Amino acid sequence: MIKFLLKGLMRDRSRSFFPVLTVFLGVFLAVFMYSFLNGVLADMVKSTAHYQTGHLRIMTQAYAKEANQNPNDLAFIGVAKLLQALKEKYPEMIWTPRIKFGGLLDIPDEKGETKTQGPVSGMAVNLFSETSPEPKLLNIKKAIIRGSMPKQPGEILIGDESAKKLKVAPGATATLISSTMYGSMTMANFKITGTVQFGIAAMDRAAIFTDISDIQHALDMQDAASEILGFFPDDIYYDKQASLMAASFNKEFKNPNDQFSPQMGTLPIESGLTDYLAMIDSMAIIIIVIFVVAMSIVLWNAGLMGSLRRYGEIGVRLAIGEDNGHIYKTLILESVMIGIFGSVLGTLAGAGVAYLMQVYGLDLSFLFKNSAMMIPSVYHAQVTFGSFVIGFAPGIISTVLGTSIAGIGI
Amino acid sequence: MKHVIIVLLLISPALFFSQTPSAEEIIKRVDKNTISDTKIVVSKMIIHGRRGERTVEAKSWQRNIDDSFTEYLAPAREKGTKMLKLGNQLWTYSPSTDRTILISRHMLRQSVMGSDLSYEDMMEDPFLQNMYEAEIVGTDTVSNRSVWILELKAKKKEIAYDTRKIWVDKERFVILKENLYAKSGTLLKQIDVHEMMQVEGRWVPKTALYKDVLKEGDGTEMIVDSITFNENIPDYIFSKASLRK
Numbered sequence: 001m002i003k004f005l006l007k008g009l010m011r012d013r014s015r016s017f018f019p020v021l022t023v024f025l026g027v028f029l030a031v032f033m034y035s036f037l038n039g040v041l042a043d044m045v046k047s048t049a050h051y052q053t054g055h056l057r058i059m060t061q062a063y064a065k066e067a068n069q070n071p072n073d074l075a076f077i078g079v080a081k082l083l084q085a086l087k088e089k090y091p092e093m094i095w096t097p098r099i100k101f102g103g104l105l106d107i108p109d110e111k112g113e114t115k116t117q118g119p120v121s122g123m124a125v126n127l128f129s130e131t132s133p134e135p136k137l138l139n140i141k142k143a144i145i146r147g148s149m150p151k152q153p154g155e156i157l158i159g160d161e162s163a164k165k166l167k168v169a170p171g172a173t174a175t176l177i178s179s180t181m182y183g184s185m186t187m188a189n190f191k192i193t194g195t196v197q198f199g200i201a202a203m204d205r206a207a208i209f210t211d212i213s214d215i216q217h218a219l220d221m222q223d224a225a226s227e228i229l230g231f232f233p234d235d236i237y238y239d240k241q242a243s244l245m246a247a248s249f250n251k252e253f254k255n256p257n258d259q260f261s262p263q264m265g266t267l268p269i270e271s272g273l274t275d276y277l278a279m280i281d282s283m284a285i286i287i288i289v290i291f292v293v294a295m296s297i298v299l300w301n302a303g304l305m306g307s308l309r310r311y312g313e314i315g316v317r318l319a320i321g322e323d324n325g326h327i328y329k330t331l332i333l334e335s336v337m338i339g340i341f342g343s344v345l346g347t348l349a350g351a352g353v354a355y356l357m358q359v360y361g362l363d364l365s366f367l368f369k370n371s372a373m374m375i376p377s378v379y380h381a382q383v384t385f386g387s388f389v390i391g392f393a394p395g396i397i398s399t400v401l402g403t404s405i406a407g408i409g410i
Numbered sequence: 411m412k413h414v415i416i417v418l419l420l421i422s423p424a425l426f427f428s429q430t431p432s433a434e435e436i437i438k439r440v441d442k443n444t445i446s447d448t449k450i451v452v453s454k455m456i457i458h459g460r461r462g463e464r465t466v467e468a469k470s471w472q473r474n475i476d477d478s479f480t481e482y483l484a485p486a487r488e489k490g491t492k493m494l495k496l497g498n499q500l501w502t503y504s505p506s507t508d509r510t511i512l513i514s515r516h517m518l519r520q521s522v523m524g525s526d527l528s529y530e531d532m533m534e535d536p537f538l539q540n541m542y543e544a545e546i547v548g549t550d551t552v553s554n555r556s557v558w559i560l561e562l563k564a565k566k567k568e569i570a571y572d573t574r575k576i577w578v579d580k581e582r583f584v585i586l587k588e589n590l591y592a593k594s595g596t597l598l599k600q601i602d603v604h605e606m607m608q609v610e611g612r613w614v615p616k617t618a619l620y621k622d623v624l625k626e627g628d629g630t631e632m633i634v635d636s637i638t639f640n641e642n643i644p645d646y647i648f649s650k651a652s653l654r655k
Contacts, residue, residue: 062460073460073524106511114512175509177517182457182464183524184488187504187511220487260461 016338023342023399024349026295027391031350032381033287034390039358039382041277045237045267047200050137051123053270054229055237056093056245058082062259063226070100070121070226072181076262077224082253086228090245094133094233097225099124099215103178105158105208107168116166120158122176122208124215128152133231140196140209146170147194153214159207160195170194176208180220188218199378230264242266288394295398300405328407335403336396343395347388357381433544433560439583440576441537443612446639448473453635454484457525458628466523475536477648488523492653493532500529503653510653525630526599526622530570538562541569552577552586553604571598582606582613597623610639 049055059067062074076082079097086095101122109115126132127140127150135141141149145160147170158166158174168174172192180186190210197204216222230245232238246264255261268274317327361378431439449472457464467484478495482488490505500513518529535541542562550557562574573595577587588601600621607616614637621629646652 104514104517106509108509112509117514175507175511177511179520180487180524182459182461183521185502185517185520185523187502187507187509189507189509 016341019335019338019399020342020345022295022298023339023395024346026291026398027343027346027395028350028353030287030291030394031347031387031391032354035351035354035381035383035387036357036379037283037287038384038386039354039380042382043380044273045277046235048271048273049231049235049237049267050139051198051200051203053265053267054096054227055232055267056230056242056264057267057270058086058228058230058249058262058264059226060260061254061256061263064263064265067227070102072099072101072179072219072221072224072226073183074260075099075181075221075224075226076228076260079223079225079228082228082262086230089249090230092233093245094231095228096126096133096137096231097212097228099212099219099221099224099226101178101215101219101226103176105162105166106175106177107166108173108175116168118162118166120162120176120208122210122215124210124212127209127211128213137231138209139198143196143198144194145197147192150193150209150211153211154190155193155210156190156214157194157196157207157209158192159204160197161204162207163192163195168192176218178219180218181224182220184220186218186220188214190214228262237267239266239268288390292394292398292401295394296401296405298402300402331403331407332400335399339396339399342399343392346395347391350391351383351387354381354387355383358383430546430558433546434539436546436558436560436578436583437538437542437544437562440578440585441539443583443614444536445475448639448641448643450638450641450643451634451636454633455523455525455527456631456633457523458630459524460626464524466525471643471647473643473648478532479647479652482523494648494650494653495532496648498533500533501650501653508654510650521622521625526620526625526627527630528570528622534570541565542574547575549580550577552579555582555586556580557586579613584613584615599623600629607634609637612639 058076060074060076063071063076066074083095083097086093101124103120103122104117105120106117107115123138125134125138127134135149140157144157146163147157150156156174158168163169166174170192174190174192176188176190178186178188196207196209198207212225216224232241243266246266249262249264253261254263268277314327318324357379358381361380363378449470451470451472452468453470454465454467457466465484466482466488468480468482470478470480472478476495476497478493480493482491492503494501494503500518501510502513503510513529518533521528522532538544542564545561545563546558547561548559550559557577557579560576560578562576564572571590572593573591575589575591576585578584579586584603584606585601586603588599589597590599590601592598600623601618602621603615603618605616606613608614614634615632616634618632619629620632
């Protein structure tokens with residue numbers, strides 16, 4: 001029976017070509033969009049975690065209220081002791097302190113007078129320790145455009161864009177003018193060892209990277225840090241575990257009566273992406289629903305048109321004794337075959353194009369020139385097991401649904 | 411008639427002395443009391459911040475109203491930091507970097523050493539009569555001293571505080587209390603003089619509390635340890651070269 005129907009579909013291309021093409025296009029779009037959204041989401045979560053919030057973030061309560069202003073006068077003091085406690089309490093996690101700061105970078109001329117000066121934001125992380133996760137998390141080595149990694153105290157990396165604006169090259173000396181933890185103006189000399197570009201507009205516009213001990217000294221922040229970030233060892237965010245950890249930490253360490261006591265928050269809360277992540281999740285369902293409804297209507301219409309053309313064939317089949325139910329069943333079986341064939345082709349093509357985008361990425365930096373958000377400028381798709389499944393059910397359901405409705409009409 | 415003339419002669423001095431001077435006259439007298447050709451001040455700031463207390467000590471040399479040179483003496487981290495104000499330019503020298511940097515205009519609103527004073531406050535023309543139109547709005551008593559309350563309105567747009575309310579000692583012509591407002595009417599800073607001292611015939615504040623209302627903390631206490639007027643200060647003090655010495 002199936003062989004007979006298959007032969008019919010292959011020999012009469014007008015019965016199969018248009019429905020297969022419709023299913024192919026629909027499935028292709030669904031698979032590609034799903035993989036693209038997956039990739040964008042993964043890129044966003046990863047870069048937000050690596051550059052901004054970690055999977056878990058600890059700050060003082062006072063600092064957390066104004067975190068976007070980097071208020072280091074409200075930073076946490078007693079980092080060494082807290083890190084020790086964290087390692088004992090949550091040994092599976094990777095903990096790393098950071099200082100975020102702002103200031104001016106002043107480039108002197110040969111007489112020591114200001115040659116150029118520009119505002120910069122900076123991040124001080126553990127660069128020199130062999131066990132530090134930071135070079136890998138921030139992908140610093142890959143981000144270096146000119147020069148090399150700092151190797152000793154007093155050396156920094158600066159954003160390539162800032163370097164061009166300040167007309168400075170690796171090897172030059174720069175003076176950071178900033179504020180200490182206690183509000184005094186402070187100056188510190190650094191040697192620029194290299195320039196970096198991260199592909200994140202907010203980072204590339206004005207970034208200084210330096211070892212945390214240098215900045216602790218420069219900003220009078222001994223044993224202090226703006227924040228301590230926690231990462232899951234496989235670099236994947238697990239919301240349930242993270243939420244449990246944050247709750248237990250806050251129960252033990254957070255004191256509502258002491259604004260300088262630490263508090264822990266999870267990635268979605270710290271980044272303000274909770275609603276956004278939920279919306280992206282529901283987007284996959286929305287895509288499928290739109291796809292099923294739209295394709296069902298198209299295939300219903302195609303079924304009606306095809307059946308009108310097949311009035312003669314159906315009349316002969318009824319005349320030779322085939323009952324209505326059997327004809328309806330064969331039409332549905334035909335549509336299942338068309339659905340499977342179209343879905344396979346669409347899934348392969350959609351996943352193929354998405355894979356190319358996973359490898360090469362889509363550079364949207366022109367859209368984020370003035371962005372202050374820690375979002376990547378180059379987007380990648382992500383082909384997962386879900387990409388191969390997502391097109392099948394709606395691909396087949398829409399053809400069957402379309403044919404069922406058309407079949408009733410006939 | 412004879413009696414009328416005698417009564418008038420008797421009460422005329424009292425009438426003369428009870429007459430309130432004009433607002434312009436009051437701020438002229440305040441300026442006169444404040445300004446001198448040169449001034450050398452050794453002072454300390456006790457900064458009552460959110461995280462505790464810090465004391466910063468400094469010595470300043472001032473010439474006329476335009477130029478000043480300040481060297482920070484304590485704490486150890488700030489020792490040797492120097493500031494030079496020449497007209498409307500401000501340089502700072504940090505011994506740890508051996509760099510002299512011109513403080514750009516947008517940095518002038520930053521706090522001086524974490525205190526409640528900003529660089530802009532340091533840069534201000536201290537002559538009130540140059541900057542403000544004054545009006546007497548009332549009288550009051552501050553620290554058991556009779557005062558006039560004056561409202562000062564900025565003559566120019568670029569002045570840091572658009573409006574000031576000052577409480578001026580009626581006898582000593584010294585400001586005992588001051589509120590500084592933004593153009594919007596928002597109170598920005600409050601200054602309360604707690605103690606006065608007389609130096610070379612002038613009354614000057616010995617201790618005062620500066621409070622940046624927009625900043626958390628309990629304000630900055632300014633204590634003048636010593637002050638001398640009209641001493642000869644060599645010109646080289648007010649040069650960029652002296653920053654590195």
